[in-house]
Amino acid sequence: xxxxxxxxxxxxxxxxxxxxxxxxxxxxxxxxxxxxxxxxxxxxxxxxxxxxxxxxxxxxxxxxxxxxxxxxxxxxxxxxxxxxxxxxxxxxxxxxxxxxxxxxxxxxxxxxxxxxxxxxxxxxxxxxxxxxxxxxxxxxxxxx
Numbered sequence: 001x002x003x004x005x006x007x008x009x010x011x012x013x014x015x016x017x018x019x020x021x022x023x024x025x026x027x028x029x030x031x032x033x034x035x036x037x038x039x040x041x042x043x044x045x046x047x048x049x050x051x052x053x054x055x056x057x058x059x060x061x062x063x064x065x066x067x068x069x070x071x072x073x074x075x076x077x078x079x080x081x082x083x084x085x086x087x088x089x090x091x092x093x094x095x096x097x098x099x100x101x102x103x104x105x106x107x108x109x110x111x112x113x114x115x116x117x118x119x120x121x122x123x124x125x126x127x128x129x130x131x132x133x134x135x136x137x138x139x140x141x142x143x144x
Contacts, residue, residue: 042068043080043104045097051109051144057085058095058108065097065104090143112143 049062065077083096083103087110094105122135 038073039070040067040100040102041070043077043097043099043102044068045104045106047095047106047108049108051111051142052087052093053142054087054090054110054112056087058082058087060085063097063106065099067099067102109144113140114143115141117141 044066046064065080080097080099090112093110117139119137
């Protein structure tokens with residue numbers, strides 16, 4: 001038995017008996033080639049939410065992101081970055097997500113508020129009294 005193997009066996013036996021973790025070094029063993037690192041090649045993004053009012057932000061919950069890796073596998077992502085989330089105009093808005101240095105664009109429809117109507121359905125109100133919110137009906141009309 002060579003010196004390295006004897007030292008290894010003694011160190012392993014000592015670590016088992018005493019319970020102390022031991023680091024082993026094997027200078028005569030071949031070093032394994034580093035495995036090829038799997039990389040994200042492409043992102044696929046789908047917006048599954050509703051149209052968004054101009055000035056509001058898109059929720060990450062309404063975005064599905066799938067990563068396509070160099071080894072042919074795919075994965076649905078939860079930890080992507082939404083670069084810009086605010087809807088800036090009526091119609092088509094282009095937004096961006098990134099993950100591990102890969103960027104993808106997707107579109108979200110923006111809508112504008114065209115008008116608002118409010119109707120009070122309660123009893124007459126005198127000065128100094130207040131109204132109940134449930135007695136007011138508000139209707140918002142959007143551009144879509």
